[in-house]
Amino acid sequence: MAATVQKIPAEERLFSLVLALLATDGGLTKREILSTVQGYRQRYKAAGHNASLERQFERDKDDLRELGIPLETIDSPGDPGNNQNLRYLIPRGSYELPADIRFTPQETTLLGLAALVWREGSLSADARRALLKLRSLGITATEPLLGYAPRLSLRDAAFTPLNAALEKHVLVGFEYLKPGETAARARLVAPLALFQHQGRWHLFAEEPDSKLTKTFLLRRIVSAVTVTSTAFPAPPPGQGERAIAELDTVWNANLATVEVEAGSDAAARLGTRRGSTVTANGDLELHYADANILADELAGFGPEIAVISPSALRDAVIARLQRTAADHG
Amino acid sequence: MAEPKAPKLAGDKLAFLLSLVPYLMDQGRVTVAEAAAHFGVPQEQLREAVRLISVSGIPGETATYQHGDLFDIAWDDFEVRDEIVLTHNVAIDESPRFSGREAAALIAGLNYLAALPEHADTAAGSALMSKLARGASASPTQLAVEVSQTNATLALIRESVAAGVQLEFDYLNARGGRETRRVDPLRIDAVDADWYLRGWCHSREALRTFRLDHISNATVTTDAIVRRADDVLLSDRLFEASSDDLVVTIEVAPGALPLLAEYEPELVAPSLPAPSPTEPTEPTSRVRVIVRVSHFHGLKRLAASMNGTVTVLSPPQARQTVKDWADAALSRYTVL
Numbered sequence A: 001m002a003a004t005v006q007k008i009p010a011e012e013r014l015f016s017l018v019l020a021l022l023a024t025d026g027g028l029t030k031r032e033i034l035s036t037v038q039g040y041r042q043r044y045k046a047a048g049h050n051a052s053l054e055r056q057f058e059r060d061k062d063d064l065r066e067l068g069i070p071l072e073t074i075d076s077p078g079d080p081g082n083n084q085n086l087r088y089l090i091p092r093g094s095y096e097l098p099a100d101i102r103f104t105p106q107e108t109t110l111l112g113l114a115a116l117v118w119r120e121g122s123l124s125a126d127a128r129r130a131l132l133k134l135r136s137l138g139i140t141a142t143e144p145l146l147g148y149a150p151r152l153s154l155r156d157a158a159f160t161p162l163n164a165a166l167e168k169h170v171l172v173g174f175e176y177l178k179p180g181e182t183a184a185r186a187r188l189v190a191p192l193a194l195f196q197h198q199g200r201w202h203l204f205a206e207e208p209d210s211k212l213t214k215t216f217l218l219r220r221i222v223s224a225v226t227v228t229s230t231a232f233p234a235p236p237p238g239q240g241e242r243a244i245a246e247l248d249t250v251w252n253a254n255l256a257t258v259e260v261e262a263g264s265d266a267a268a269r270l271g272t273r274r275g276s277t278v279t280a281n282g283d284l285e286l287h288y289a290d291a292n293i294l295a296d297e298l299a300g301f302g303p304e305i306a307v308i309s310p311s312a313l314r315d316a317v318i319a320r321l322q323r324t325a326a327d328h329g
Numbered sequence B: 001m002a003e004p005k006a007p008k009l010a011g012d013k014l015a016f017l018l019s020l021v022p023y024l025m026d027q028g029r030v031t032v033a034e035a036a037a038h039f040g041v042p043q044e045q046l047r048e049a050v051r052l053i054s055v056s057g058i059p060g061e062t063a064t065y066q067h068g069d070l071f072d073i074a075w076d077d078f079e080v081r082d083e084i085v086l087t088h089n090v091a092i093d094e095s096p097r098f099s100g101r102e103a104a105a106l107i108a109g110l111n112y113l114a115a116l117p118e119h120a121d122t123a124a125g126s127a128l129m130s131k132l133a134r135g136a137s138a139s140p141t142q143l144a145v146e147v148s149q150t151n152a153t154l155a156l157i158r159e160s161v162a163a164g165v166q167l168e169f170d171y172l173n174a175r176g177g178r179e180t181r182r183v184d185p186l187r188i189d190a191v192d193a194d195w196y197l198r199g200w201c202h203s204r205e206a207l208r209t210f211r212l213d214h215i216s217n218a219t220v221t222t223d224a225i226v227r228r229a230d231d232v233l234l235s236d237r238l239f240e241a242s243s244d245d246l247v248v249t250i251e252v253a254p255g256a257l258p259l260l261a262e263y264e265p266e267l268v269a270p271s272l273p274a275p276s277p278t279e280p281t282e283p284t285s286r287v288r289v290i291v292r293v294s295h296f297h298g299l300k301r302l303a304a305s306m307n308g309t310v311t312v313l314s315p316p317q318a319r320q321t322v323k324d325w326a327d328a329a330l331s332r333y334t335v336l
Helices: A010-023 A030-036 A051-066 A105-116 A124-136 A159-168 A239-253 A265-271 A291-300 A311-327 B005-027 B032-039 B043-054 B075-081 B100-115 B122-134 B152-163 B254-263 B297-305 B316-330
Strands: A072-074 A087-089 A148-151 A170-176 A185-197 A200-206 A213-217 A226-231 A255-260 A284-287 A305-309 B086-088 B143-145 B165-172 B178-191 B194-201 B206-211 B215-224 B246-252 B287-293 B310-314
Touching: A010 A030, A010 A051, A010 B005, A010 B043, A030 A051, A051 B005, A105 A124, A105 A148, A105 B100, A105 B122, A124 B005, A124 B032, A124 B100, A159 A170, A159 A185, A159 A226, A159 B100, A185 A213, A185 A239, A200 A239, A213 A239, A239 B143, A255 A265, A265 A284, A291 A311, A291 B297, A305 A311, A311 B297, A311 B316, B005 B032, B005 B043, B005 B086, B032 B043, B100 B122, B100 B143, B152 B165, B152 B178, B152 B215, B178 B206, B246 B254, B246 B297, B254 B287, B287 B297, B297 B310, B297 B316, B310 B316
Parallel strands: A148 B178, A185 B143
Antiparallel strands: A072 A087, A170 A185, A170 A226, A185 A200, A200 A213, A255 A284, A255 A305, B165 B178, B165 B215, B178 B194, B194 B206, B246 B287, B246 B310
16 A cells, blocks of 8 residues: 555545446446546556455445445446446436425425434434435425434344345344243344334244245344345335234234233233223233233233233243242242 | 444445535525534534535546536635535436435334324325335335324323423322322323323422323313423433432343343443353353332333343342232232
């Protein structure tokens, strides 16, 4: 690295790259880009190796795609397959927001609040950039939607790598501790959707060999997530909705009957839950998707509740309470 | 697994530049103050971006960035009057599309908020979502969020927040008692599936956080609120720390630590080696943390619902509170 090379900030190089690729009709070869575009040309050696500059260009392409900037390549007609003659460009039609997509001040207000929901987690950068693009349109929100501070907490470490894999359509690997089991097992699956159901984040995925779909609770992924480079075909849209519908089917089929102390915290929380009903003798009927998860939750309510049925749930709650009592004895 | 920081930052700056140019083109003339306020950035950051835009452009036919290949601004207006006028544009005509992930984040956020009174028009909501999807450069990533469940109380609270009047309601407190509260409602918070009212409680003379599902018989009064949201500092932390807080030491399985984030746990013991990913189930290497709570009642619920992963160590009263809670629950079953 020559110490005399003029330092151009990364954003200036990226901005110049986008401008050059938007302005070209026929595309630019890598050599043209490296030798003429601001930020590259200062480091380009006309005779000699440009390996580090080429790696820089590869990283910059990733950065542009990361931002959703459509970067396309055209094969040279006379010399197909030759990387050196590939031409790069950003097609205007795929880059620009279509002219019929504009937002009213009311919509802008709502979108501002929708972005705020993600302020805590890994989607905050995406939401923040979406707002920048929205503001680019120059619409002023009607009145700031004061008085709300909603957020999704996204505390599961697995969320970020899974979301990245979801976008790239590549297989992921992780260790999963199935509710009710004591040992985690290694899984390798094709991620189809991330979805939130009853306040918990889930991964909807397909096993590559069996083609069976499975639902995983993010908080039970007990290892780091490995994002592989094995790609699979992009699934049709609506996978998240499909996963929620499937889980709802399970949820509908499972019914627990619980005696609840009137006026208690348990009565307030469980009684207002979707699908909860009160039986003739005052007991509460609750739907659930997973007995082990419900057992954890019910154990937390202590003496405010007692499980009547099913008996497996009752036993699971008793076992948990015995463990808590023993651990604190 | 720390991600490289610089490229991300450069990416954010690039998104800002690409968003700023079409805005400036549309505005014709705009003050730095106005543009900075519109984008919610410091004025100096906006000036820096304008300076960078003004020297940027395309290589052009000569591949040497001649004057006509660069953006230009009215320099006198910029330097003397702090106003921005783009006098020459290059390459950019329109605002950029959303990325698939950006569109997905906004769509899922809208879904989550679909229960808000402001959202009553669901047809408008779904039209907005489809506009976002069409305005993305790739199909939105498959991210789905359930509509957050709320009840009629939310609309009443919203009404009183908007009108700036006091609210009176019956409240079920953490100890299981019921009492009437009169509150200056300041903000409605939601964390995942749970909704809260933040307000100045007249009965307690302090800021308090109320669970929406513990509020009943809410009445919107005609009395104006005494404290406004601007007067008090509402943090993102739902339960404000106080000097009378009790310090409790608990032992946690490392994987469960993020689930306690709301308690802001502080590590006390030097953490033992991280658990091997192959045997994460009954981790022997637990971490010891302290949490600050105003009473032990929330903790007993937490420890009982996370049995096996959370154990309260000290003080003895805290431990006893958990034990009593579990014992009382067990006495409801004839298995003792």
